[in-house]
Amino acid sequence: xxRFGMAIDTxxxxxxxxxxxxxxxxxQIPEGYCRNWVVQEVRGALPELxxxxxxxxxxxxxxxxxxxxxxxxxxxxxxxxxxxxxDKELCVxxxxxxxxCPYGARSIHPDGTADKCTxxxxxxxxxxxxxxxxxCPCRALHFGDLDDPKSEVARLIASRPHHTLLPxxxxxxxxxxxx
Amino acid sequence: xxxxTTSRANEMIDPALHVWGWEVPVYLxxxxxxxxxxxISGYFLLRGNGTRRDTVxxxxxxxxxxxxxxxxxALFFDLEHKLHVWRFYTTFRITSPMSWGSWILLLVYxxxxxxxxxxxxxxxxxxxxxxxxxxxRVAAVPRAAGVIAIANFALGTLLGLYTGVLLSTLGARPLxxxxxxxxxxxxxxxxxxxxxxxxxARDPDERLLLARADNVFLGSELLVVALFLIGLVTxxxxxxxxxxxxxxxxxxxxxxxxxxxxxxxxxxxIQSLATSHRIQHTPVAPLLVLAxxxxxxxxxxxxxxxxxxxx
Numbered sequence: 171x172x173r174f175g176m177a178i179d180t181x182x183x184x185x186x187x188x189x190x191x192x193x194x195x196x197x198q199i200p201e202g203y204c205r206n207w208v209v210q211e212v213r214g215a216l217p218e219l220x221x222x223x224x225x226x227x228x229x230x231x232x233x234x235x236x237x238x239x240x241x242x243x244x245x246x247x248x249x250x251x252x253x254x255x256x257d258k259e260l261c262v263x264x265x266x267x268x269x270x271c272p273y274g275a276r277s278i279h280p281d282g283t284a285d286k287c288t289x290x291x292x293x294x295x296x297x298x299x300x301x302x303x304x305x306c307p308c309r310a311l312h313f314g315d316l317d318d319p320k321s322e323v324a325r326l327i328a329s330r331p332h333h334t335l336l337p338x339x340x341x342x343x344x345x346x347x348x349x
Numbered sequence: 350x351x352x353x354t355t356s357r358a359n360e361m362i363d364p365a366l367h368v369w370g371w372e373v374p375v376y377l378x379x380x381x382x383x384x385x386x387x388x389i390s391g392y393f394l395l396r397g398n399g400t401r402r403d404t405v406x407x408x409x410x411x412x413x414x415x416x417x418x419x420x421x422x423a424l425f426f427d428l429e430h431k432l433h434v435w436r437f438y439t440t441f442r443i444t445s446p447m448s449w450g451s452w453i454l455l456l457v458y459x460x461x462x463x464x465x466x467x468x469x470x471x472x473x474x475x476x477x478x479x480x481x482x483x484x485x486r487v488a489a490v491p492r493a494a495g496v497i498a499i500a501n502f503a504l505g506t507l508l509g510l511y512t513g514v515l516l517s518t519l520g521a522r523p524l525x526x527x528x529x530x531x532x533x534x535x536x537x538x539x540x541x542x543x544x545x546x547x548x549x550a551r552d553p554d555e556r557l558l559l560a561r562a563d564n565v566f567l568g569s570e571l572l573v574v575a576l577f578l579i580g581l582v583t584x585x586x587x588x589x590x591x592x593x594x595x596x597x598x599x600x601x602x603x604x605x606x607x608x609x610x611x612x613x614x615x616x617x618x619i620q621s622l623a624t625s626h627r628i629q630h631t632p633v634a635p636l637l638v639l640a641x642x643x644x645x646x647x648x649x650x651x652x653x654x655x656x657x658x659x660x
Contacts, residue, residue, distance in 0.1 A: 187356060207357035215350055226357075235520060241447035242436040262436050263429025265368040266447050268361065272521035272658045277359035278368075282430035336658050338585070339521065 173232075174251030174289055175316040175344035176303070177326040178225055182310035185210060185223040189302035189311060193227075196290060196301035200280050205287045206302055224347055225302065225311060227287040228275040229335065230254045232342030236267035236276065245284065250291060251315070258283045272339040289313070316344060366522075366654045372427035374646035378541070379420030380454075380512045381534050381642065385542025386413045387457070387505025389562070390464060395498035404550040405559070409542070410464040410501075417457065446515040453507050460504050463487055463497045509535035516653060523584075524591035524656035525649070529577040534646075536573055540566035541642040544616070544635035556630060560620045563638065567617040574609065591656035600652045608648055612641015 185208045193199065193206050206227035213220045234254045237245045244260035245267050247253070261283035268276045268284065279285040290300035294313075298304065303311040314321035319328070327346050334343040361368045390409040397406060428434060438455070442448035465473070466480070466487040473480050487493055513534035516525040543563035550556045581592035595604045616634040623630045 190356060203359055204357055207355055209356075210354040212350065212352040212354075219350070226355075238444040239447070239519060241442055241445040241451060242433075243440050243442055244436075260433070260436050260439075261430060262433040263431075264427070264447060265361070265429065266445070266519070268368045269366065269654070270519050270521055274357070274359070274362045274366065277362055278429050282428075338587075339658050 171249070171317075172251045172315040173317045173344070174230065174253050174294070174313065175323060175346065176289075177312040177323040177330075177332070177346045177348055179308075179310040179312070179326075179330075179348045180222045180224055181348065182308040183208075183223045183225060184308055186307060188305050188307055189225045192301040192305040193287070193290075196293070197288070199285075203277055203279070203285070205285065222347070222349070225306075226273070226275075226335070227302075227345065228254065228271075229273055229341065229343030229345045230287075230289060232344065233340065235270040235272070235341055239266040239270035241266065248291065250295065251289065253289050253291060254286075255288055255291065256284050256286065272336050272341065273343075366657065369427065369650055369654065371647075372423040374643070374650045376420040376424040376427075377512045377515075377534065377646040377650065378643045379416045379423070381509055381538025381646070382541045382545065382639075383413045383417045383420070383457070383538075384505045384507075384509030384512070384535065385538035385540070386410070386416075386545070387461065387501045387508065388539060389542050389546065389559075391498045391501030391503075391505060394464065394467075394494055394501065404546055404552065404555055407465070407468050407470070408549070409546070410461040411470070412545075413461050414458065414465075417454070417461075421454065446511055446518050450508075450511045450515060453504065453511055457504055457508060460497070460500045463493075464501055467494055467497060506535070509538040512538070516649065519653075521658065522591075522653045522656050523587040523658065524581070524594065524653040526588065527577055527580050529573055529580060530649070533570065533573045533577055536566050536570040537642045537645055540570055541639055544638035544642075547620075547630075548632055548635040548639075553630075557624060560630065560634075561624050563635070564617060564620050564624060567613055567620075567638065571609070571613055571617070574613075587656075587658045590659070591652075594652045594655060599655075600648055603644070604648050604652075608641055608645045611637055612644060613638075616641070 187208055190204055190206055199205055206225060209224045209226050211222045230253050237247060237254060242260045242262055244257045246255060248255040263282045276284050276286045299313050303313045312323050312326055314323040316324055318324055326348060330348040332346050332348050334346055357363055386409040390405055393405045437451040466484045469480050469484050510531040513531035517527055517530040520526050540563055543559045543566055546559040547556050578592055581588045594600045616637040619634040622628045
């Protein structure tokens with residue numbers, strides 16, 4: 171069974187926010203909310219400064235705490251790509267998943283249900299890439315099956331130095347940042 | 350230098366998590382108080398074998414139902430999609446303490462109602478049709494009082510523990526991520542319930558007994574608070590940073606002065622003096638215990654949301 175994930179090339183990303191705009195457009199995200207965002211991290215001291223620009227979103231964790239915390243089964247693992255999805259019909263808006271996510275990847279949609287990145291599963295089902303991946307002008311975002319050694323994401327992760335966010339939280343994040 | 354700039358500004362998430370407001374601490378306090386009431390009333394019902402007609406055994410279940418309903422109403426206000434509230438009862442999620450809690454709450458009502466039916470007050474007979482028949486049916490069950498007492502004791506313990514476990518399983522919030530939060534809220538609930546009886550009971554013996562019990566609960570709670578902080582400080586950096594919210598951080602004064610000082614230590618001193626007959630019993634001590642219990646939930650819920658793993 172496929173295990174979808176992303177490899178995001180921080181050396182290519184320029185922080186143009188096209189991914190954010192594409193997501194908002196594709197998924198009709200209301201004003202003031204976002205399912206993905208851009209972070210700029212600066213470390214060190216002059217002249218040894220390091221900067222990393224990251225396009226961030228839900229990590230579709232292998233051991234997703236939001237799924238464990240959900241009292242109604244609204245947050246669940248979808249068989250397609252083992253991605254973490256929300257069934258809006260089951261969501262009561264208790265916000266346990268928001269509190270359970272160490273990444274702050276979820277929000278409450280104005281309709282009262284939890285909301286987050288879906289990896290654009292509606293596009294992936296049709297053979298397309300997620301909207302953010304498709305529009306990235308720098309080709310910094312790569313999407314695919316992490317368990318398929320022949321996939322582009324798996325090859326990139328195998329060949330490049332990389333890291334994930336908060337590995338110490340033990341959630342098994344599937345967004346991998348190439349450095 | 351370490352600087353993080355983000356384009357994200359989602360409501361309730363940024364700049365710091367603030368998903369739960371006053372509703373959740375109020376519910377956790379009332380849930381804990383009712384849990385304590387069930388344990389105390391169950392215990393005394395078992396000891397008195399249903400013959401004692403006192404505050405503890407017969408008034409607490411009635412007030413418990415009222416308090417729990419207020420608490421659940423607060424919880425309902427907190428839901429962002431209220432029309433879907435019934436979805437809690439279409440499934441049972443073993444990994445979700447919130448799911449456990451919703452089912453426990455459903456069992457708590459009939460258990461407390463059964464205790465009321467053992468010896469319903471006269472006004473209930475007069476105003477609610479069918480109470481008499483139901484009461485007779487409950488009394489006809491062999492060893493009804495014992496069964497109801499044990500059920501109250503067991504469910505009260507589960508309810509009290511769950512209010513803490515609910516938060517402690519959320520590993521993304523290091524302050525909450527301690528197994529001691531369950532016992533802490535259980536002792537706090539027991540202490541609040543004992544203080545409540547101390548406050549309302551007319552029988553001086555009952556008052557004295559519950560004040561003594563409250564001293565034990567307050568002492569135990571202080572011990573659990575100490576262990577809770579020791580556990581956090583000696584754990585990972587994220588947990589130590591969470592403990593620092595109470596040890597020099599923004600919640601220090603609130604926690605030590607109001608929760609620990611005014612809510613635990615001062616009432617413990619006053620009640621110890623009263624139970625050893627050095628001073629008169631005063632409603633000040635139980636009132637402080639109740640206020641301290643409520644504030645404990647507020648401080649833990651708010652500070653917990655401010656604690657996080659850092660990149």
